Structures are given as structure tokens and as C-alpha cells.
């Protein structure tokens with residue numbers, strides 16, 4: 001049986017298969033805060049996943065489709081997430097977020113002494129040294145980025 | 154590998170073969186480094202020393218290395234004043250300095266500064282230390298000293314003692330030694346031990362280091378004892394510092410337990426990690442190590458500037 005914990009939406013985006021517990025960080029990436037909610041957003045935290053044995057979070061955003069930079073940021077904290085674009089109640093598009101091997105922009109280095117935090121005209125860059133969970137290493141100072149979700153740009 | 158026009162930012166950028174290539178060339182440089190022979194393959198080239206932090210030794214040894222090869226040296230460190238007082242970015246400073254010289258030697262307080270400089274400079278950049286970041290020429294001269302004294306690094310028992318936690322140089326040294334097939338022992342109090350991610354990295358190179366807090370326990374089968382400075386600032390409690398510093402002080406009594414051909418190294422300056430009495434023993438190699446900074450830096454300069462020996 002297909003269980004809809006959340007009412008179907010007409011137009012919008014479903015972010016599915018978010019690593020359990022990461023929904024709030026994904027909301028942060030979506031820029032959701034008390035003064036910036038333009039449409040209905042439903043959040044399900046820790047729901048049973050049919051696909052994988054285990055738990056996941058799901059977010060449904062009405063009347064919004066995500067730009068590529070936002071999708072790339074989601075990949076940094078929820079590398080298994082699926083983006084489902086709903087148009088007129090139907091799934092119009094569905095794709096997995098993709099975590100690249102090398103990340104430019106998107107996050108800042110968590111090392112306060114890193115040259116990329118000193119007002120230089122460069123974007124932070126990272127190598128993805130581990131994919132699950134995503135682990136980023138700064139291409140400048142070589143340090144591992146601690147708490148990616150706190151350092152997203 | 155052809156080092157011509159390459160930046161020397163981090164030892165991690167190089168394979169074992171590439172490092173050996175530099176060490177081989179350093180060997181060739183020895184008679185030129187001590188003045189026995191004279192050759193000027195870098196005649197007419199200019200090295201720019203850009204030091205945002207005082208570091209007399211590193212600066213002078215690069216200067217000496219360049220002069221030995223016939224290059225000219227300009228000290229563009231005053232450029233750092235404008236960038237600090239007028240808020241100029243390092244990127245812009247580098248683009249200016251790049252027009253004054255053929256190779257830039259950079260010392261900077263911020264980690265990753267050399268990587269950034271290399272991005273903005275057309276000419277090669279050599280990292281002479283970037284904050285707690287890497288200091289590849291120190292690592293190279295350490296490797297060179299061990300290879301020269303021992304013939305080969307493979308299979309050597311190398312004991313690193315002191316502050317293994319905070320010094321990035323000692324992390325890259327440990328990593329490079331693992332790559333060269335050395336057996337490593339880390340001696341430090343728990344609070345100053347080698348960080349886990351370095352140990353893991355070393356493990357990936359097939360090396361499983363021993364860890365202990367007792368130097369006496371491991372000195373007897375060591376081939377190399379590499380001593381690092383323990384900084385007072387790391388200890389909130391001065392008594393604790395005294396205790397730890399005392400525990401790792403190397404003197405002749407301690408060395409009685411050691412192999413006769415053990416070599417003792419130290420990046421210098423030392424405070425009192427090594428007793429002066431050790432200087433007169435055949436174990437003491439720290440001054441030779443300091444001298445080795447010259448041929449190694451000559452080799453790097455020659456290689457990146459395409460000089461022919």
C-alpha cells in the first residue's frame with residue numbers, strides 16, 4: 001500500500017531519500033526561515049524507507065523547483081537524495097542528486113586560518129575524500145571540513 | 154617528472170619517484186653548496202623572497218642556495234607591508250611580485266597561502282611555510298639527511314619524539330617516511346600525540362606505527378631519533394610543561410642505550426630538547442641537517458627554473 005503521510009501536491013518538488021535527520025539542514029539549504037516561506041512546505045522526519053532498509057527524511061515544497069546550485073548543496077549532506085519534480089500531480093522529472101569529486105563554492109572552509117577565509121578573490125574548493133557520509137577536504141589548507149551543514153554558503 | 158616551472162606547495166603533491174629525483178639532484182649539489190665547486194646555471198635569474206613572517210633561517214638558506222647557483226635574490230618582503238596596511242589581497246601582491254622575479258619563495262601565516270599564490274603566479278612558487286600548513290623544503294631536507302646518513306630510508310626504525318600533534322611539518326614528514334617504507338614510532342604524551350587522521354593516512358601506506366609516551370622504551374633499536382620542540386604555550390600548567398620537557402630531554406645518559414650508529418636530528422632551533430653534550434657525539438646530525446637545507450633548496454631552484462648542472 002502506498003502510504004501518503006503528506007497530502008499530494010499539485011506543483012512543486014519532493015526531496016526524497018534524505019539521510020534520516022538531515023531534513024532540517026536541507027531546509028536551511030532551501031533558505032527556509034520564519035521570514036522566508038513563500039509556499040507550503042511539508043517535512044517528514046524519520047519515515048520508513050521502502051527502497052533501503054531503514055529510515056529517511058522527506059521534504060515536499062509546493063510551487064518551487066530547485067536550481068542546480070541548491071541541488072548540489074543537498075548532495076553535500078544527503079548524497080542519496082532523490083529530487084522529484086511534480087507538475088499537475090504527476091512526476092514530471094526525477095533524478096538523484098550527484099556528489100561531484102571536486103566541489104567549488106557551495107561551502108566555506110571551517111578552518112578560520114585558511115587563506116580562503118581571508119578575503120582573497122577565490123572560491124573555496126574541496127576534494128570529496130569520502131562519499132558516505134560526505135567528507136570534504138579543503139584544496140587550499142588540506143583540512144577536513146567539520147560540520148558541512150554549518151559551513152554551507 | 155620534469156620539475157621545470159612547477160610549484161612546490163606540499164610534499165603530498167609528489168610521488169616517491171619525484172621526491173627521489175630531487176634528493177638525487179641535491180646530492181649532486183653538495184660540492185657546490187659548500188663552495189668546493191662553482192657553477193652558475195641560474196645566472197641572470199632572480200629569486201624573490203616574499204616573507205610575511207620573520208624566518209631568518211629559511212630566508213637566508215634560500216638566499217644562499219640561489220647565490221650559489223648564480224641567481225640574484227631580491228627581498229620583496231616589504232610588499233607584505235602594503236598588503237597588510239592597505240588591505241591588498243595576497244592574490245594582488247603575488248601578481249605584482251611575479252613581475253619582479255623568476256621564482257617566488259613565500260612564507261605566510263595563513264594555511265593554504267602557497268596554494269593560492271601558485272594559482273595567481275605565472276612563475277613557480279616555492280612554499281617556505283604557510284602557517285600551520287606545510288613546509289615542504291623542511292621535509293625534503295629531513296628525508297635527504299636520513300638517506301644520506303643511512304644510505305636508504307627503507308626499513309629504517311625512525312622514532313619521532315616531542316610535539317607530534319601541532320606541527321604540520323612532522324605530519325608530512327611522517328607521511329613521507331611511510332611512503333619510503335620506514336618503520337615509525339611516535340613518542341609523545343597523549344595530549345601531544347600524532348593526530349588520528351595522519352595515523353590513518355600512514356596506515357593506508359602500509360605502515361603501522363608504534364605509539365608510546367616513553368622514549369627509553371624504544372630508543373634501543375632506533376636508527377633515527379627525530380626530536381621536535383615542545384612549546385610551552387601548549388601547556389596551561391607550567392609544571393606540566395616542565396615534566397613533559399624533562400621526560401623527553403635527550404642527553405648522553407639516554408643515548409647509552411642506543412645503537413652506536415643512531416643519528417639524532419632536530420629541525421632547530423632547539424631550546425633544551427637536546428643537551429649540548431650530545432653535540433660532540435657521532436649521533437649528532439642536526440647541524441649537518443641544517444646544512445642540507447642548502448643543497449636541497451639548490452636542487453629545487455635549479456629544477457623549477459630549468460637550470461642545467
Ligand SMILES: Nc1ncnc2c1ncn2[C@@H]1O[C@H](COP(=O)(O)OP(=O)(O)O)[C@@H](O)[C@H]1O
Pocket residue numbers: 004007008009010014016050051058060082084086089090091094
Ligand atoms: N503528487 C505528489 N505529491 C506529493 N508527493 C508525491 C507526489 N507524487 C509522488 N510523490 C512522492 O514523491 C516521491 C517519489 O515518488 P515515487 O517515484 O512514486 O516513489 P519511489 O521513489 O519511492 O519509488 C515519493 O516520496 C512520493 O510519495
Ligand SMILES: [Zn+2]
Pocket residue numbers: 109110111114115116138139140141142143265
Ligand atoms: Zn581551507
